[in-house]
Amino acid sequence: MRDxxxxxxxxxxxxxxxxxxxxxxxxxxxxxxxxxTTNSRMLPSNEFIGLSNYVKLFGLSHxxxxxxxxxIFGILYIxxxxxxxxxxxxxxxxxxxxxxIIRPIYLYPMALSxxxxxxxxxxxxxxxxxxxxxxxxxxxxxxxxxxxKNRHFAIYTVVIAAVWQSSGFVMAxxxxxxxxxxxxxxxxxxxxGASGWRIYRRIIIxxxxxxFLSAFVVLxxxxxxxYDLVIALTGGGPGRATELPATFMYSYTxxxxxxxxxxxxAIIMLIMIFSIIVPYLYSELRSEGRR
Amino acid sequence: xxxxxQDNAIQGSRLIRALIYTVLIVFVIYxxxxxxxxxxNSFKPLEEIRGGxxxxxxxxxxxxxxxxxxxxxxxxxxxxxxxPYFWNxxxxxxxxxxxxxxxxxxxxxxxxxxxxxxxxxxxxxxLLACFIPFQIVLIPMARVLGFLGIAGTTGGLVLVHMVYxxxxxxxxxxxxxxxxxxxxxxxxxxxGAGFFTIFWRILVPSSAPIAVVTIIWxxxxxxxxxxxxxxxxDFDSVPMTVALNNLVSSSTGVKEYNVHFAGAxxxxxxxxxxxxxxxxxxxxxxMAGAVKG
Amino acid sequence: MASLTIENLxxxxxxxxxxxxxxxxxxxxxxxxxxGPSGCGKSTLLNTIAGLEDITxxxxxxxxxxxxxxxxxxxxxxxxxxxxALYPNMSVAxxxxxxxxxxxxxxxxxxxxxxxxxxxxQIGQLLxxxxxxxxxxxxxxxxxxxxxxxxxxxxxxxxxxSNLDAKLRVDMxxxxxxxxxxxxxxxxxxTHDQIEALTLATKIAVLKDGILQQFGTxxxxxxxxxxxFVADFMGSPSMNLIEATVAKNxxxxxxxxxxxxxxxxxxxxxxxxxxxxxxxxxxxxxxRPEALTDPEGADRNETRVVEQSCLIEVVExxxxxxxxxxxxxxxxxxxxxxxxxKIEPNQQARLAFNMAKAVFFDPESTNRIH
Numbered sequence: 004m005r006d007x008x009x010x011x012x013x014x015x016x017x018x019x020x021x022x023x024x025x026x027x028x029x030x031x032x033x034x035x036x037x038x039x040t041t042n043s044r045m046l047p048s049n050e051f052i053g054l055s056n057y058v059k060l061f062g063l064s065h066x067x068x069x070x071x072x073x074x075i076f077g078i079l080y081i082x083x084x085x086x087x088x089x090x091x092x093x094x095x096x097x098x099x100x101x102x103x104i105i106r107p108i109y110l111y112p113m114a115l116s117x118x119x120x121x122x123x124x125x126x127x128x129x130x131x132x133x134x135x136x137x138x139x140x141x142x143x144x145x146x147x148x149x150x151x152k153n154r155h156f157a158i159y160t161v162v163i164a165a166v167w168q169s170s171g172f173v174m175a176x177x178x179x180x181x182x183x184x185x186x187x188x189x190x191x192x193x194x195x196g197a198s199g200w201r202i203y204r205r206i207i208i209x210x211x212x213x214x215f216l217s218a219f220v221v222l223x224x225x226x227x228x229x230y231d232l233v234i235a236l237t238g239g240g241p242g243r244a245t246e247l248p249a250t251f252m253y254s255y256t257x258x259x260x261x262x263x264x265x266x267x268x269a270i271i272m273l274i275m276i277f278s279i280i281v282p283y284l285y286s287e288l289r290s291e292g293r294r
Numbered sequence: 295x296x297x298x299x300q301d302n303a304i305q306g307s308r309l310i311r312a313l314i315y316t317v318l319i320v321f322v323i324y325x326x327x328x329x330x331x332x333x334x335n336s337f338k339p340l341e342e343i344r345g346g347x348x349x350x351x352x353x354x355x356x357x358x359x360x361x362x363x364x365x366x367x368x369x370x371x372x373x374x375x376x377x378p379y380f381w382n383x384x385x386x387x388x389x390x391x392x393x394x395x396x397x398x399x400x401x402x403x404x405x406x407x408x409x410x411x412x413x414x415x416x417x418x419x420x421l422l423a424c425f426i427p428f429q430i431v432l433i434p435m436a437r438v439l440g441f442l443g444i445a446g447t448t449g450g451l452v453l454v455h456m457v458y459x460x461x462x463x464x465x466x467x468x469x470x471x472x473x474x475x476x477x478x479x480x481x482x483x484x485x486g487a488g489f490f491t492i493f494w495r496i497l498v499p500s501s502a503p504i505a506v507v508t509i510i511w512x513x514x515x516x517x518x519x520x521x522x523x524x525x526x527x528d529f530d531s532v533p534m535t536v537a538l539n540n541l542v543s544s545s546t547g548v549k550e551y552n553v554h555f556a557g558a559x560x561x562x563x564x565x566x567x568x569x570x571x572x573x574x575x576x577x578x579x580x581m582a583g584a585v586k587g
Numbered sequence: 588m589a590s591l592t593i594e595n596l597x598x599x600x601x602x603x604x605x606x607x608x609x610x611x612x613x614x615x616x617x618x619x620x621x622x623g624p625s626g627c628g629k630s631t632l633l634n635t636i637a638g639l640e641d642i643t644x645x646x647x648x649x650x651x652x653x654x655x656x657x658x659x660x661x662x663x664x665x666x667x668x669x670x671x672a673l674y675p676n677m678s679v680a681x682x683x684x685x686x687x688x689x690x691x692x693x694x695x696x697x698x699x700x701x702x703x704x705x706x707x708x709q710i711g712q713l714l715x716x717x718x719x720x721x722x723x724x725x726x727x728x729x730x731x732x733x734x735x736x737x738x739x740x741x742x743x744x745x746x747x748x749s750n751l752d753a754k755l756r757v758d759m760x761x762x763x764x765x766x767x768x769x770x771x772x773x774x775x776x777x778t779h780d781q782i783e784a785l786t787l788a789t790k791i792a793v794l795k796d797g798i799l800q801q802f803g804t805x806x807x808x809x810x811x812x813x814x815x816f817v818a819d820f821m822g823s824p825s826m827n828l829i830e831a832t833v834a835k836n837x838x839x840x841x842x843x844x845x846x847x848x849x850x851x852x853x854x855x856x857x858x859x860x861x862x863x864x865x866x867x868x869x870x871x872x873x874x875r876p877e878a879l880t881d882p883e884g885a886d887r888n889e890t891r892v893v894e895q896s897c898l899i900e901v902v903e904x905x906x907x908x909x910x911x912x913x914x915x916x917x918x919x920x921x922x923x924x925x926x927x928x929k930i931e932p933n934q935q936a937r938l939a940f941n942m943a944k945a946v947f948f949d950p951e952s953t954n955r956i957h
Binding site: 009012013014016017019020021023024025027028029030031032034035038047091094095097099105107108109110111112113114115116117118119120122123124125126127132133134136137140141167171172175176179224227228230231234235238248249252253256257262265266268269270272273276277280281284288 | 419421430431437514558
């Protein structure tokens, strides 16, 4: 009797988490998927309307803006963070004496809430009070920087703030990767006559491929989820100029009472994230199993 | 995080080294500038901010913005300052972190040391749950919280954060326990110890490092959350981040930038303190969150 | 103390069968060594005896009691693990007494038991230390102490010496043997090291691919291997296995093999009637290096020693012996000569084949021809 209980204990212990996740994650995904095929507005409705919400969604210029913004934001955010992160990691890897001070300074923004980051940068970029104002005070009267108020450039200010927040983290990932390279390989390359940048370009950076992949996955995931930063920095504006899928979903569902459309946009977001994450996790777990 | 340095350093002239240091210092300024600006301007009277430049130290130091942000600033309709929201956040974060960490530890223990048929699928489900866009659960969650009668309460937010933190806490502990020698568990079995005795006497005493990583990770994420807070909180459960956003974006009256900055620093303070005190573990958590066990 | 009986034991993981009907019986006080290459199932077999893994079918008895299905703690066994598995957060004394604590034995008895075991293993001065503060050999002793304190019916050892350096390994081997002689407890011991198996065991079970290849005393295993796998696996350097052809030799038989220079070399075989079935066919001729030596070093009391001339390819002096490599039946063969034997590479030398020690195998089935 006691032995039998012991046999079942592991499953019993795991069961609450399993059912919580089954219900609150997978059940909810199914329910949201279901809602996206109904004509739910302010409240959920049971009237099935097929894929009409998706057709409607992709007809909305508003959604098109959100997707375009996501593409601009995603590419620049991932690209700049990776390049900057790698560059800083390589520079920090040159036996820098103050590394112990510099590294935590590069990384601390990751500990902040996007709301705090957004608040800081919103003000910093505000032409009336921030950088532009200050430079005018210093006598550079012609300096002009009002992207945050400009509907064509506002999305780039989101990139600036997001890069500020995450690039230090990418740097830390690359630095750990660089330090993990087998010293003997570097010695061998030195004996072969390679030196300096060539060792980085031909040997070390190609070995960083898994780090690039991890960084890409983390950043892509953050980009698709980005919500707080836009709310705090621009509120989606000016106008709708910095709308992203995440803010689109929220406003359609909760303030415009178009729950069906909101649900379908959430499903699209899920598909985007999973199409990146699932292959990644699959290959990670498989290589782990092989080890 | 101290990583032993090695030989990849580029040999170069003094000029190159000076250049490297210059670039590194420029970026130190880049990363520190927003924080510096927030700090110095939070000690200035409002007129000085409007008139002067943002980088200079205050001519006239004042802590009035801090007092106002903490206890009297108008947030929403009430002139309460951020204080009640700070406590709301604490009341939300502490139980959510505690429960999700304990469950994560038990899950990791079962998934590595008591594997049963299908354990891989359970782990896969938990792992994938880490990465869902939370927008996908907003609508059903609002309904379920209403159905359970905990909509708009701190209890409701604790449930939400606990559930969506489970994936990460399980991942952390599972990767840590996977490297924990199974022979120890077997030895304890032969010694007659049962499921919980082994967990409590053998694994838990060795779990301090991963517990710290997990707690910091969860604390930072839950404290910094905005989406769930703004979706599911009412007045007596609104967390700090949402209150800060309300403070900053309230459209009534003059914009008291100095108060906004003080508030932003207050909202950032707990996670910043955690980062400064235990940055090493914070980084480890970030790395583990990138799935690299 | 008790005997151990394993009967028709099967163990499968899903559709993969890792133990395919094992039958072993070891008497009370015996020292059973399970040996085989990695993946042969020896550790799995040990774990099923310990109860750490379930069995699919068959039975395991300790004394007269079937223990199949019993929890490990109720089988009256103790186990020493390869990594020693000392609880890192507990002191040496706590490690040793943890099992007693779980069983609710009072503190005074526990302390007495700890002292007794510590005296026996000379680890009294280590009792307050943590495992991380111990050397490899000390950890090994503590792990044995934790097993000894249980005073079990059967001790189980899972490759306990494989993490030690070469010298310590030899010392601990002697120590384990001494301990066994003094306590007289039944021991089951897993190793992949055939020398450990030969030196420690009263009975050896050689496993491969989940099948028991041979079960017997060390002398039986060494001198009378039942198939080519056992012959090759046990002994170092391993037995020369040479392809040869059976020929008639008067009323008896001879085998003919190709020597290094391509010529044919004939060796008489006496009194093995079953070779008649192989007349004119290929067989495998097995001879241990020590039965292939220089004429002066050969066994003078043995009449069935045959001298032949062979081309020596490599000479390897090894201190106590000198090994010479020649080519027989198209394969390298190793001869073990006296240390001061006069022998040079790339020259012909006389080698003595002790045919009394020769064994023969069927090349198809790889089984011994008796």
